[in-house]
Amino acid sequence: MEIPGMIFIVVGVIVSLVSKRAGMDLFFYTGAGFILWGIIKIAKNSLTKKLLGSSKIEPKNEYKRYNNNQQQPDNVVSCSKCGLRHYSSANYCQNCGTKLK
Numbered sequence: 001m002e003i004p005g006m007i008f009i010v011v012g013v014i015v016s017l018v019s020k021r022a023g024m025d026l027f028f029y030t031g032a033g034f035i036l037w038g039i040i041k042i043a044k045n046s047l048t049k050k051l052l053g054s055s056k057i058e059p060k061n062e063y064k065r066y067n068n069n070q071q072q073p074d075n076v077v078s079c080s081k082c083g084l085r086h087y088s089s090a091n092y093c094q095n096c097g098t099k100l101k
């Protein structure tokens with residue numbers, strides 16, 4: 001699992017604060033780097049989420065379109081009167097009673 005950017009920021013803040021108190025400049029900059037990294041991570045995540053969100057709709061549409069254009073399977077017959085679909089094993093339309101065969 002990916003580490004959320006928020007954790008980087010929290011860790012970065014803690015490291016910065018602690019190292020600043022202790023007077024360790026190197027660790028302070030490391031903490032600052034963590035904060036920056038966390039912000040970048042969050043920004044990246046929200047960007048990919050946006051991209052994923054928009055692409056999530058597309059497969060649905062694709063699926064719908066596929067279904068609409070789908071050719072009638074061999075084992076299905078449509079009623080000549082009302083258009084209701086039945087399995088080819090059916091002899092009469094369940095909706096209007098028209099003979100299917």
Ligand SMILES: [Zn+2]
Binds near residue numbers: 084095096
């Ligand atoms: Zn019918």
